[in-house]
Amino acid sequence: MIASISDSIRLKKIKKQDMNAVVDWIDERKSKFYKIGWAYLKNHHDVEDVFHNTIIKVHDKIGQLKEDRYFETWVTSIFINECRAFYRKRKQTEMNSLQEPMDSSPLETTVDVLEDLDQLDEIHKEIIILKxxxxxxxxxxxxxxxxxxxxxxxxxxxxxxILRKIIEGGEDNGL
Known part of the structure; x- marks a missing residue:
């Protein structure tokens, strides 16, 4: 959603493919997007890579935006898709090198909850993260x-x- 007049002006600049306007818009919302990225990737450098990829995609594909009022939703969708792609690519690399996944510790901190979220299927995890x-x-x-x-x-x-079962220590994650 376009929240203010300054956002409206910035969106006009973004639509004219002003890269600085894209960067400024994302920077103002960086903490929000960072939380989403961290929930998927749990690596600062990977999240930064996703930020860069998202900025480039928003810049290059701004012509595909149909309604200005959905700009933030559109950017969020691009960001999530970039996180998914990065996660799949990394997961494939890990499987190829036969690395063992890290053990999750009992629920004690937010980091533990994020680790527990990793045990969910992507379709459930992303909705819980967004909500x-x-x-x-x-x-x-x-x-x-x-x-x-x-x-x-x-x-x-x-x-x-499913997450409740994981947190409570249940082995049957499929319910």
Missing amino acids: YLQGYSQKEIALILKLPVGTVKSRLHRGIM
Whole structure:
């Protein structure tokens, strides 16, 4: 959503492919996006790479934005897709080198919760991250992920149930 007149002016600059305007807009929201990136990647350098990739994609694909009021949702969707791609690429590299995943410790800190989230399927994890770490409504999540609201609700419920089992130490994560 475009929040202010300055955002509206900045969006006009972004639409004229002003790279500085894209960087400024993302920088103002960096902590919000960083939390999303960290939940996926848990590595500062990887999150920074995703920021750079997102900035370039927003700059290059701004012509694809259909409605200005969905700009933030559109950028968030690009950022999440970049996180997913980076995560898949890293996961594939780890599998090829046969590295063992790190053990999760019992729930004690936010980092432990994020580690527990890693045990969820991506479809459940991303919805929980967007809802509880970023504060998006189910309707906003549906727009970001291009899913029906009912699907978001069911995945959120199922993801919470699975996460609860993980936190409580249950071995059967499939319910």
